[in-house]
Amino acid sequence: MTSAAEFVGVSQKFGDFTAVDDLSLTIAEGRLTTLLGPSGCGKTTSLRMLAGYSRPTAGTIRIAGRDCTRVPPERRDLGMVFQSYALFPHMTVADNVGYGLKLRRVAKEERRRRVMETLELVGLAHLAGNRPKKLSGGQQQRVALARAIAIRPKLLLLDEPLSNLDARLRVQMRAEIRRIQAETGLTVVLVTHDQDEALEMSDDMVLMRAGRVMQQGPPREVFPAPANRFVAEFLGYENFLADAEGRTLTVRPENLRVAAGAADADAPAGPGGLLLRGTVAHIAYRGADLLVTVDATDDTGAAVRLLCDVRGGAAEGLSPGGEVTVDAREGALVRLPD
Numbered sequence: 001m002t003s004a005a006e007f008v009g010v011s012q013k014f015g016d017f018t019a020v021d022d023l024s025l026t027i028a029e030g031r032l033t034t035l036l037g038p039s040g041c042g043k044t045t046s047l048r049m050l051a052g053y054s055r056p057t058a059g060t061i062r063i064a065g066r067d068c069t070r071v072p073p074e075r076r077d078l079g080m081v082f083q084s085y086a087l088f089p090h091m092t093v094a095d096n097v098g099y100g101l102k103l104r105r106v107a108k109e110e111r112r113r114r115v116m117e118t119l120e121l122v123g124l125a126h127l128a129g130n131r132p133k134k135l136s137g138g139q140q141q142r143v144a145l146a147r148a149i150a151i152r153p154k155l156l157l158l159d160e161p162l163s164n165l166d167a168r169l170r171v172q173m174r175a176e177i178r179r180i181q182a183e184t185g186l187t188v189v190l191v192t193h194d195q196d197e198a199l200e201m202s203d204d205m206v207l208m209r210a211g212r213v214m215q216q217g218p219p220r221e222v223f224p225a226p227a228n229r230f231v232a233e234f235l236g237y238e239n240f241l242a243d244a245e246g247r248t249l250t251v252r253p254e255n256l257r258v259a260a261g262a263a264d265a266d267a268p269a270g271p272g273g274l275l276l277r278g279t280v281a282h283i284a285y286r287g288a289d290l291l292v293t294v295d296a297t298d299d300t301g302a303a304v305r306l307l308c309d310v311r312g313g314a315a316e317g318l319s320p321g322g323e324v325t326v327d328a329r330e331g332a333l334v335r336l337p338d
Contacts (some may be wrong), residue, residue, distance in 0.1 A: 003065070004029040004155055004187040005050060010059030012045050012211075019045040021211035023059070027155075031203035032181050032188040036195065037234070042211035043191045044159060050189065051157055052076050064154055079148030080157040083164060085140045087132040093143050094119070094128040100151040118150040121180060138169045145177070149184065156181075158190040162197065174201050195235050199223060207231050226250070229336055237334065238307045241298040248336045249274070253309035255332035258292055259325050260317030274328040278306065280320050290315045294326055 005027040012020040020042040027033050035043035048054040049061060052073035061069045068076055079100075087096050098115040106114070119125040122142040132140055141161060148156055158177070162170045178201050181188050192198055198205045199219045207214045207222070207230075215227040226232035229240065229248070237250040251274065278296030292308040292315070306326055310318070318324065 002029040003027065004063070005189070006060075006062040007046065007050075008060040008062065010046075010049065010056045010061060012042075012049060012054065013057045019211055020049070020056075023211065023213065025206060025213060025216070027187065027189055028204060029187050030185050032178065032190065032201055033204045033206065034190045034192055034198040034202045035206050035208060036192055036198040037208035037214075038193060040210075041208040043193075043208050045211075046208075047157055047159055047189060047191050050155070051078055051080055077151075077154045078157055079151055079153035079155070081141075081144045081148050081159065081161045083160045085132075085144035087140060087143055087147075089132055091131070092128065093124060093130050093132070093135070096132065096143055097146045097150050100147060104151065114150055118146045121149070121183070122146045122176070137165050138173060141165065141173060142176070145180070149180070149186070154187065156186050156188045158188065160191055160193070162192075162194075170197070177201065199235075207234060224334070226334060226336070232334065232336060239304070241304045241306075242300045242302060243335075244299040246300055247338070250334045250336060251328050251332055253291070253307045256306060256308040256326055256328050258294065258308045258310055258314070258318060259327075260322060261324070273330045274326070274333060276306075276326045278324055278326055280318055280322050280324055281305070283315075283318060283320060288312065290318075292318060294324060296326060 003026050007023045007025040010020060010023045011018065023046060035046060037043050045054065049056050052071060056069060060067055063076060094115050097118055098111050101111045101114060116125055116128065119128055122145055124139060124142055124146065127135065127139065132143065135143065162173050165173060174197060190201065202219050204216065205219055205222055206216045209230055215222055215231050223235060226235055226237065232250045237252050239251050239253065239256065241249055243249055276296040278294040280292060281295045282293040284291040289312065290310045292310050294306045294308060296304055296306055298304050308326060
């Protein structure tokens with residue numbers, strides 16, 4: 001697989017604080033890669049170094065095989081969309097989209113053609129003459145995206161571009177960005193703290209913590225097999241307990257089944273499965289499902305609190321203080337490394 005960009009032993013320090021710590025990472029060409037992690041994990045600093053807005057303390061950054069560590073941003077042939085869309089309020093939509101082309105001295109007729117072609121791609125050709133203040137947040141986001149795409153960059157960098165949109169628009173724009181990336185074949189690097197966004201949009205996801213990569217791979221490989229507890233917690237694995245050998249297990253709330261009564265607590269759970277006896281501590285109504293909190297004891301005798309996502313019909317007979325059995329099939333359990 002061809003490399004669009006590479007970080008080779010890259011570090012970034014601000015005084016005594018290490019924002020990025022010896023990062024080595026390959027961004028594959030023609031794919032959408034997400035840098036995912038909590039605030040302060042180094043994902044935005046990494047993106048800014050790739051864009052050329054921040055110079056690494058150590059290491060090398062290559063774009064299309066070329067050492068760009070000290071190359072200024074305007075000579076890296078990149079497009080970038082920030083959290084704030086940074087549109088020029090006095091310009092029309094078309095002029096905003098064509099701004100980068102004008103700076104590159106693209107001929108007027110060619111510029112007009114590429115602007116309209118790009119606005120067609122994002123579904124805004126009919127608003128070419130409008131000014132940004134007349135647009136919705138989602139439309140402004142598309143204009144910013146079109147401006148970045150119009151220059152036909154080697155890399156498109158997106159820094160939490162959906163964070164200012166409401167929940168419904170965020171979902172729509174995830175699909176829109178994915179469609180545009182697929183249609184254009186662009187290499188996209190997207191920074192986000194939203195695991196759902198990363199899982200839905202990524203060809204490749206990179207989970208970061210304290211400036212280091214914790215795990216990298218396609219969502220379908222990373223999600224069912226988190227490399228450590230940090231990754232598991234970040235991806236929504238909320239239940240952690242030990243098996244009889246003392247190894248740490250984790251299981252997602254939707255993969256736990258809860259049944260009223262303790263009569264079957266000694267029944268076999270199947271090879272490698274989980275079966276525990278417990279007491280309901282709390283039930284939270286969430287519309288289509290219930291979040292049932294169960295206090296139980298794991299196979300080592302340690303007290304554990306389990307969160308179980310139960311569909312309405314399966315919650316019959318459950319009530320706070322009631323005895324229950326909690327079980328999960330072997331395939332739903334993830335055994336984490338020590």
